Amino acid sequence: MELNLRIAGEAGQGIETTGSVLIGALAGLGLHVFSTQDYMSRIRGGLNWFDIRIADKELFAGTRKTDLLVAFTQEALETLRPDVRAGGLILFEGEGAPGVLSLPFTQTATDVGGSTIMANAVTAGAVFALLGSDLEALSAQLKTTLADKGADVVEKNIACARAGAALAADHAGSLTAPAGAGAPEHVYSGGDAVGLAAATAGVKFVTSYPMSPSTAVFTYLAGVADEYGIVVEQAEDEIAAINMICGAAYAGVPAMTTTSGGGLALMSEGISLAGIIEQPVFIFVAQRPGPATGLPTRTAQEDLRLALHAGHGEFPRAIYAPGTIQQAYDLTRRAIETAHRFRSPAILLADQFLVDSRKNVAALDETLRPINRHIVDGPPEGYLSYALTEDGVSPRALPGSSAFVVADSHVHSEDGHITEDAQMTVRMQDKRTAKGAGLTADALPPELYGPHKADHLLICWGSTYGPCREAVDTLNAGGASAAGASFASASFAMLHFAQVWPLDAAAVRRTIGSVGARAITCIEGNASGQFASLLRQTGALDTCELMLRYDGRPFMAGDIATRVAQ
Amino acid sequence: MTQSAGTNHTSWCPGCGNFPILKTLDNAIETAGLDRHRLVLVSGIGQAAKLPHYAQANVFNGLHGRALCHATGIKIANHALEVIVTSGDGDMYGEGANHFIHAVRRNIGVKAFVHNNQVYGLTKGQASPTSDPGFVTKVQTHGVTSHPFNPLAVAIVEDASFVARSFSGDAAHLHAMMLAALEHTGGFALLDILQPCISFNRRNTFKWYRERVRPVPESHDPTNRAAALELAFQWGGEIPIGIIYRSRRPSFEAQQPALQKGTLVEQFAGHS
Numbered sequence: 001m002e003l004n005l006r007i008a009g010e011a012g013q014g015i016e017t018t019g020s021v022l023i024g025a026l027a028g029l030g031l032h033v034f035s036t037q038d039y040m041s042r043i044r045g046g047l048n049w050f051d052i053r054i055a056d057k058e059l060f061a062g063t064r065k066t067d068l069l070v071a072f073t074q075e076a077l078e079t080l081r082p083d084v085r086a087g088g089l090i091l092f093e094g095e096g097a098p099g100v101l102s103l104p105f106t107q108t109a110t111d112v113g114g115s116t117i118m119a120n121a122v123t124a125g126a127v128f129a130l131l132g133s134d135l136e137a138l139s140a141q142l143k144t145t146l147a148d149k150g151a152d153v154v155e156k157n158i159a160c161a162r163a164g165a166a167l168a169a170d171h172a173g174s175l176t177a178p179a180g181a182g183a184p185e186h187v188y189s190g191g192d193a194v195g196l197a198a199a200t201a202g203v204k205f206v207t208s209y210p211m212s213p214s215t216a217v218f219t220y221l222a223g224v225a226d227e228y229g230i231v232v233e234q235a236e237d238e239i240a241a242i243n244m245i246c247g248a249a250y251a252g253v254p255a256m257t258t259t260s261g262g263g264l265a266l267m268s269e270g271i272s273l274a275g276i277i278e279q280p281v282f283i284f285v286a287q288r289p290g291p292a293t294g295l296p297t298r299t300a301q302e303d304l305r306l307a308l309h310a311g312h313g314e315f316p317r318a319i320y321a322p323g324t325i326q327q328a329y330d331l332t333r334r335a336i337e338t339a340h341r342f343r344s345p346a347i348l349l350a351d352q353f354l355v356d357s358r359k360n361v362a363a364l365d366e367t368l369r370p371i372n373r374h375i376v377d378g379p380p381e382g383y384l385s386y387a388l389t390e391d392g393v394s395p396r397a398l399p400g401s402s403a404f405v406v407a408d409s410h411v412h413s414e415d416g417h418i419t420e421d422a423q424m425t426v427r428m429q430d431k432r433t434a435k436g437a438g439l440t441a442d443a444l445p446p447e448l449y450g451p452h453k454a455d456h457l458l459i460c461w462g463s464t465y466g467p468c469r470e471a472v473d474t475l476n477a478g479g480a481s482a483a484g485a486s487f488a489s490a491s492f493a494m495l496h497f498a499q500v501w502p503l504d505a506a507a508v509r510r511t512i513g514s515v516g517a518r519a520i521t522c523i524e525g526n527a528s529g530q531f532a533s534l535l536r537q538t539g540a541l542d543t544c545e546l547m548l549r550y551d552g553r554p555f556m557a558g559d560i561a562t563r564v565a566q
Numbered sequence: 567m568t569q570s571a572g573t574n575h576t577s578w579c580p581g582c583g584n585f586p587i588l589k590t591l592d593n594a595i596e597t598a599g600l601d602r603h604r605l606v607l608v609s610g611i612g613q614a615a616k617l618p619h620y621a622q623a624n625v626f627n628g629l630h631g632r633a634l635c636h637a638t639g640i641k642i643a644n645h646a647l648e649v650i651v652t653s654g655d656g657d658m659y660g661e662g663a664n665h666f667i668h669a670v671r672r673n674i675g676v677k678a679f680v681h682n683n684q685v686y687g688l689t690k691g692q693a694s695p696t697s698d699p700g701f702v703t704k705v706q707t708h709g710v711t712s713h714p715f716n717p718l719a720v721a722i723v724e725d726a727s728f729v730a731r732s733f734s735g736d737a738a739h740l741h742a743m744m745l746a747a748l749e750h751t752g753g754f755a756l757l758d759i760l761q762p763c764i765s766f767n768r769r770n771t772f773k774w775y776r777e778r779v780r781p782v783p784e785s786h787d788p789t790n791r792a793a794a795l796e797l798a799f800q801w802g803g804e805i806p807i808g809i810i811y812r813s814r815r816p817s818f819e820a821q822q823p824a825l826q827k828g829t830l831v832e833q834f835a836g837h838s
Contacts, residue, residue, distance in 0.1 A: 202837065204830040205642055229824045229833050231642050236668040243632040247608075247639025250626055251647065252831040255639065273629050370837050398831065399606050399624035399640070400647055406625040409611070417619050418627075 001178040002055035004063050005127060008080050009072025009093075012044040018070075018120040019050030022127060025141035026054050027187050027360040029133060030180030034059035034466075035358040036554065041212065041296040047075050056178040059359065060324065060466030064556050068130065068175060070123055072105070089175060091126060091168070103167045112163045113156040121157040125164025132173030135165055186363045190328045190354035190463075193364060194284055195220030197332035199228040202370030203282070204253040207233045207241045212296045213352035214258040214286035221258075228368060238263035242270030242281065249279040250407050252398040254336055254371060256282040261290050261303045268310040271345050275315025275432070277407040278386065278394065280339035280346070280373075284332070287351040287525075289552045298552030299352035301462055301525035304534070307347050308501055314429065316436035318346045318443075319501040323465025327498050328354060329364050337371045338442065342435050343393055349500065351525070353554035354463035379403035385416040388427060392434030440502040446511065450476060450493035456564065457517035459544065461497040461531050463554070464523055468494050470557035475564060492564070493517070500531060505538035512541060520544040521564060523555065576620055578613060583734035583761030583772075587681055588617055590737050591652065594744035595623075605648045608637040610662060613688050614654035614681035614761075631661025634669040637676040644831040645675060645819045648748070655682040659695040659715045666717070670724040673753030674818040679744065680717065680756070681734075683763040684770050691766035701769055718798035721756045722791060722811045728755035729794070729811040733779045734762070735772055739807060746809060753817035760805070775805070782808030789813065 007018050016037065023035045031054045039048040051062050067088045071077035077092055077100065084090060090100040103126055109118035121142060128138050142157045165172075188196075195217045198206070206225075208218045222232045235241035241257040248255035259267065264285050274281045285307060289300040307319050318338045322328040332348055339346035376383070376395040383403035387394045394414075399405045406416025411428060413419045450472045460468040475492040493515055497503075512520070520541070522532035527550040535541035547563055549555055578584045595605065607618035611630035618625040624647075628636040633653045641649045651658075658666055658680045669676065684701070686692040692705045695715035702709045721729045728750040732743040740759065747755040760779065762772040786793060786808075794811035819825050827833060 202834055204824075204834055205639065207639075226823055229827065229830070231822050231824045231830060233642070233672075236664055239632065240635045240638075240665055240668065243629060243635030244639035244642070246628065247626060247636035247641075248643040248830075249639075250636075251606075251640040251643035253643040253834050255643070269629055270632070273632075277626075277628075368837055370834060373834075398644075400604050400644060400831075402603060404603070404622070404624050406627075408619075408625065408627045409629055410627065416625065418616070 002053060002059070003068070003175060003177060004066040005052045005054070005068045006049050006066040006080065006083070007070045007123065008047065008049035008076035010045050011040065011042050011048050013072050014117065014120045015048050015050050015072070018123050019052060021120060021124050021138070021141055021145055023052050023187055023358055024145065025124065025128070025138040026052065027183065027185050028137040028141055030182050031055065031178060032057060032059050032181060032183040033187065033358070033360050034062060036062035036353065037356045038553070039297050047073070047079060049076070049080065054178060056181040061470050061557050062554065063558060068127065070127065089130060089171070101168070101171060105164070108163050108167060109160055113160040118157055118160040121160035122164035122167070125161030126168040128161070129165035129168040129172045130175045131177040133177055135161060184360045184362050187358050187360045188325050188364060189216065189356060189358045190322070190325055190350060191216030191356070192220055193325045193328035194332045194348065194350065195224065196364055196366065197329040198256055198282070198336065199224050199230060200365060200368055201333045201336045202254050202368065203230060203256050203336065205231050205245065205248040205255040206257070207235045207244045208258040209235050209238045209241055209263060211260045211263045213288055213355050214260045214284060216355050217284050217286070218258045238266040239270060242267040242283070243273070245281045246270060246274050246277065246279055249274070249281050250277065250399070250405070252373065252375065254280070254282070254340070254373070256284060256336070258284040258286070260286050260288050261294070261306060262292070264303060264306055264310055269312070272311030272313055272315065273409050274345040275311055275313065275317070276409055278343040279407065280343055282336050282339050283345065283347045285347055285349050286355045287349065289550065295552040297352065299463070299525065299554050300550065300552065301351060301464070301530070302550070304349065304500060304526070304530040307349050308534070315432050316342065316344050316439050317501065318342070318344065318439050318499070319349055320347070320498060321349045321462035321500045322354065322498055323463055323496055325357070325359050325361050331498060333371065338439070340371060340373050342439055343396060344435055344439065349462060351463050384414040386412060386414045386428065386431070388414060388431055390434070391438050392431040393438070436502060440504055443502050443504050444499040445504070445507060446495045446497045448493060448495055448511065448515070451491050452493070452514070453491070453516050454493035455490040455518050456492045457512065457515050457520045458492065458494045458560070458564065459520060459522040459532070459535070460494065460524070461500050464525065465496045467555040467557045467560055468496065468523055471560035471564065474557060474561045497531070500534070503534070503538050503540060505540040508535070508540035521547050523547045523560060525549050525555065577616055579765050581764045582613070583683060583763070584614055584617060584681060586734050586737055587679070587740070587759060587761065588620055590740045591679070591744060592621060594741055594748060597741070598745055598748045600648055600748070604646065605650065606640055608633050608640065608649060608651045609653040610657035611688070612654040612657045614652065615657055617652045631657055632665065633657060634662055634665040634676065634678065638669060638672065638674045641674055641676050641819070642830065644829045645825060646829050649676045651676060651678045653680065654687070655680060655684065655694045655696045656686050659717055663695065663715065667720065667724060669754055670721050670726045670756070672818045673727055673815050675751070675753050677747045677755045678757065679747070680758050681761050682717070682758050683761045683767055685763045685767040687763055687766055698769065716798060717756065717758050718810055719795060722794050722798055725813050725815060726756055726811065727753040727813050727815050727817070730756070730809045731758045731760065731807045733760045733775055733807055735776055736779070736807070739781070743809070753815060778803065778805045779807045780804045782806045782810065
């Protein structure tokens with residue numbers, strides 16, 4: 001049992017505010033919620049929408065169809081009406097559209113609350129009435145959300161919510177809400193999860209140049225900076241950001257930057273620097289479609305190759321690609337830990353879809369649990385910053401200790417000073433390569449979801465986890481025959497990679513082989529199958545079909561199921 | 567204390583202005599009583615940028631143009647460290663000019679000692695951002711046409727908290743300026759050091775500078791911004807050396823709530 005609710009209108013009409021209040025209130029009812037945002041790169045006007053999917057079981061993705069459309073503009077009504085399911089409802093701010101409930105949200109807000117801004121609360125109240133849900137959960141959410149605006153504002157908003165419910169009273173309960181299923185009440189976005197994980201891992205310095213869709217993480221960290229003791233500085237450009245965190249890492253604090261593809265491109269040389277000075281930097285990347293400016297507020301998985309290769313020369317790195325809110329939290333911490341353990345750059349490769357998706361999950365730990373920086377306290381006499389070791393990881397001391405600590409962008413000797421010696425050049429390259437072997441041994445294996453033996457294996461990475469997992473469930477539940485497949489009894493499995501580099505190719509190859517699939521499809525948000533080609537290049541996979549999406553929109557489970565079935 | 571000043575261990579040309587800068591810096595560190603283990607010398611790329619390798623201190627020799635970024639990150643992570651950037655005019659005013667402007671704006675507590683020889687040395691003699699108009703090189707074959715970058719004026723316009731100039735040929739003056747910069751606790755300090763390049767700049771020679779540099783008049787009030795700008799614009803006939811400008815802006819570190827409880831690196835260690 002599930003429903004999808006869509007709030008749509010222009011940028012600046014409070015679409016996100018309404019959605020945020022509703023998702024919190026619905027989670028408060030014990031429902032499983034999953035929200036997604038579709039918005040344009042502008043501050044006012046255009047067409048944005050906020051989808052909230054609710055169910056009595058855990059959700060992992062959004063849907064294209066909706067059961068309720070709340071349209072604040074004519075454009076929203078006309079564009080999105082075809083997505084409304086049979087039996088669905090449309091609420092419309094304006095007059096005279098046939099087949100829709102015309103409700104004066106803004107006028108009611110002005111009359112009851114004295115402000116057009118409170119149209120958000122009126123809307124939320126109307127939606128609650130249509131669902132036949134208790135307004136108490138909504139009132140509680142308004143109290144929490146607006147706590148810092150004062151009691152008067154809270155009271156007026158609650159009055160507006162009641163007025164909204166009254167507006168829709170004639171249709172109360174006309175949408176059947178799923179029963180509350182004791183779902184967790186904590187709602188996080190992917191961006192929140194990354195930011196919280198970084199703060200609790202002990203990141204002490206964050207510097208970024210704002211760039212959609214990565215900015216949510218930068219903003220989150222600025223919001224908790226006082227609580228966790230973090231310096232947040234807006235850099236003059238991405239080049240400054242990466243080079244500042246190289247300096248901060250050298251001086252001994254976990255440091256990070258947030259960016260998207262264009263910024264990552266600018267950071268290339270700095271990532272290479274982190275590689276040769278062997279300092280642990282953490283780079284959060286929220287992908288959006290390119291090339292160049294591309295689609296600033298939309299989603300893509302186009303920058304895997306860039307993340308793999310950003311930076312000249314040869315040095316190891318780790319790249320994680322979380323698929324869920326929980327993974328966004330867990331892998332942010334893991335990436336920061338890995339960077340420190342191997343004195344290497346680590347990248348978390350997310351995208352707009354994951355950053356802006358919200359879901360209720362078990363509470364994420366907010367306590368400060370600093371990671372291990374692998375520091376040598378009291379370095380011995382004759383300490384060498386780049387001592388040659390078997391695993392390539394040199395003991396790490398900090399400036400300010402009893403040793404002189406040297407970081408050098410040139411090829412250097414063990415003491416860190418410039419050398420052009422041919423033998424030392426090779427030994428230092430071999431040392432970096434050895435760290436790559438350690439990173440490979442430490443790599444997360446992909447997660448196999450569904451039956452361990454399946455006719456059809458769907459391979460995906462990063463944020464495609466959710467839609468792909470739901471598609472597998474649909475297909476295994478008989479959805480394949482419904483979607484017109486000739487193999488109605490076929491079985492499906494998913495192999496999801498939450499770490500995309502390095503890969504233990506031999507192990508991956510064994511895992512893929514163990515499924516015994518007759519058909520393998522790699523599902524990716526780009527036009528060339530970047531991850532599939534990486535699997536082939538490493539020898540993890542011989543061949544596969546590709547299912548690609550590169551229109552800036554996230555995969556939908558229904559679309560995957562239909563395309564696979566065909 | 568230096569390992570190899572004046573020896574063939576450096577990659578500098580005999581007679582290079584970098585030698586007296588290294589020696590004077592070393593003396594200034596001693597005179598100021600700095601704990602070398604709590605000192606980080608930061609540089610980008612270029613002949614001047616190799617200086618940290620020849621001194622006794624912690625070293626961060628990073629990327630071309632990015633020395634101020636590295637230094638800013640180091641200072642933010644551990645503001646108890648003394649962080650000195652020692653790099654050239656190409657590094658600081660060309661490739662790194664944007665960072666230079668923003669380091670001044672931030673007023674980060676980093677000292678920038680810029681070896682300004684008005685030419686690119688390591689790449690063998692092309693124009694630098696401070697080259698005089700008409701300066702002919704193998705690339706600027708008809709002479710430099712761009713207006714020279716004025717680091718002092720830019721720093722003053724952005725209200726830098728300490729702006730000074732010295733000359734590598736006057737060790738006593740350079741020593742005094744380095745000490746003044748090291749004693750400055752109010753944020754970013756710029757010390758522009760005029761320095762002949764004996765290999766590639768036959769125009770702005772040791773003699774050329776020596777004939778022109780003049781100590782800032784004793785009557786100059788470095789807190790007077792208009793007067794400071796006037797001195798910053800003097801070039802050619804007479805070139806003023808000394809403390810040009812001071813302002814009393816709070817440093818970046820003093821304004822960060824997270825840094826009032828100690829350094830970040832101490833705070834991290836305190837929690838782990």
